[in-house]
Amino acid sequence: xxxxxxxxxxxxxxxxxxxxxxxxxxxxxxxxxxxxxxxxxxxxxxxxxxxxxxxxxxxxxxxxxxxxxxxxxxxxxxxxxxxxxxxxxxxxxxxxxxxxxxxxxxxxxxxxxxxxxxxxxxxxx
Amino acid sequence: xxxxxxxxxxxxxxxxxxxxxxxxxxxxxxxxxxxxxxxxxxxxxxxxxxxxxxxxxxxxxxxxxxxxxxxxxxxxxxxxxxxxxxxxxxxxxxxxxxxxxxxxxxxxxxxxxxxxxxxxxxxxxxxxxxxxxxxxxxxxxxxxxxxxxxxxxxxxxxxxxxxxxxxxxxxxxxxxxxxxxxxxxxxxxxxxxxxxxxxxxxxxxxxxxxxxxxxxxxxxxxxxxxxxxxxxxxxxxxxxxxxxxxxxxxxxx
Numbered sequence: 549x550x551x552x553x554x555x556x557x558x559x560x561x562x563x564x565x566x567x568x569x570x571x572x573x574x575x576x577x578x579x580x581x582x583x584x585x586x587x588x589x590x591x592x593x594x595x596x597x598x599x600x601x602x603x604x605x606x607x608x609x610x611x612x613x614x615x616x617x618x619x620x621x622x623x624x625x626x627x628x629x630x631x632x633x634x635x636x637x638x639x640x641x642x643x644x645x646x647x648x649x650x651x652x653x654x655x656x657x658x659x660x661x662x663x664x665x666x667x668x669x670x671x672x673x
Numbered sequence: 674x675x676x677x678x679x680x681x682x683x684x685x686x687x688x689x690x691x692x693x694x695x696x697x698x699x700x701x702x703x704x705x706x707x708x709x710x711x712x713x714x715x716x717x718x719x720x721x722x723x724x725x726x727x728x729x730x731x732x733x734x735x736x737x738x739x740x741x742x743x744x745x746x747x748x749x750x751x752x753x754x755x756x757x758x759x760x761x762x763x764x765x766x767x768x769x770x771x772x773x774x775x776x777x778x779x780x781x782x783x784x785x786x787x788x789x790x791x792x793x794x795x796x797x798x799x800x801x802x803x804x805x806x807x808x809x810x811x812x813x814x815x816x817x818x819x820x821x822x823x824x825x826x827x828x829x830x831x832x833x834x835x836x837x838x839x840x841x842x843x844x845x846x847x848x849x850x851x852x853x854x855x856x857x858x859x860x861x862x863x864x865x866x867x868x869x870x871x872x873x874x875x876x877x878x879x880x881x882x883x884x885x886x887x888x889x890x891x892x893x894x895x896x897x898x899x900x901x902x903x904x905x906x907x908x909x910x911x912x913x914x915x916x917x918x919x920x921x922x923x924x925x926x
Contacts, residue, residue: 573767573769592920592921593915593916593917593918593920593921594777594808594916594917594918594920594921595921618790618806618807618914618916619914620790620791620806620913620914620915620916621790623914624910646767647767
């Protein structure tokens with residue numbers, strides 16, 4: 549029974565993080581930088597999602613769900629559906645959620661080989 | 674002798690017809706073709722810093738009213754300022770209920786002309802269709818002289834009903850029949866009396882300018898004008914992508 553409740557709680561958390569929302573959910577004054585392992589990469593409308601497993605500094609792992617810009621914007625900036633695969637080590641810069649939940653809005657990603665993926669559309673220059 | 678005279682007369686007529694056409698061509702400036710894919714572009718912005726590992730990430734733009742109402746915002750009548758204050762409190766509390774983008778709803782005219790994720794213009798002699806990637810929106814501007822009918826006026830939409838005519842190389846567009854429940858600039862409420870007047874032209878090759886003036890005798894204390902500029906895209910960035918926003922909404926149960 550307890551395990552079932554935990555599963556439900558996790559599902560509710562995931563649903564709330566994935567829901568579409570305005571940018572006011574994030575704090576633009578802050579940038580958090582996290583290095584972790586990709587567990588899932590969702591190339592979805594209207595925003596992409598990076599699921600990241602990050603060392604919590606205590607020998608455990610924390611699961612983060614970090615949102616990105618729309619696929620169209622990212623495709624024009626060099627990203628693709630195949631940019632990440634589970635197991636990749638990446639560093640993500642993002643504006644964190646105001647409510648302290650383990651989510652945020654990506655500002656850039658650095659791959660293991662040092663390649664930097666920005667998310668600036670050609671016209672936004 | 675009659676034959677050479679006839680030939681001379683024909684030749685004269687041809688020359689005169691040709692010169693008349695030439696005068697007409699000089700009097701009527703060439704109408705530009707706006708067809709193409711464009712992205713918003715700030716012609717006055719400082720050049721972007723080269724991107725690389727050392728470049729600080731660009732901050733996320735957040736407009737929820739916590740900094741108050743900007744000086745540049747539309748000047749609202751008290752009744753509409755009160756509506757804005759209600760929206761501001763909601764947004765500052767973290768709610769997305771008043772944000773059309775967060776709800777996959779068209780920003781409507783004139784806000785949709787921000788065309789944040791780019792727009793594609795299809796331009797024919799009688800009609801211009803503008804497709805915007807953000808929220809898969811589109812609008813049509815009729816150039817064939819038609820006017821909105823009463824049925825159209827009684828059926829307001831997010832994009833409204835637009836008719837245009839040329840003044841030299843500038844397309845002048847008037848839009849009416851706009852939904853009262855859309856937002857003027859994604860944040861300012863307006864009434865059912867909103868109308869939008871645009872002057873669209875190339876300011877230089879590949880740079881399109883849209884001077885957008887909104888008038889609303891009930892909600893606005895004065896006309897609200899914005900100048901939007903867009904740069905024409907080149908391959909491989911001249912293709913927009915589907916947005917299909919509802920895919921995100923489907924995750925909300």
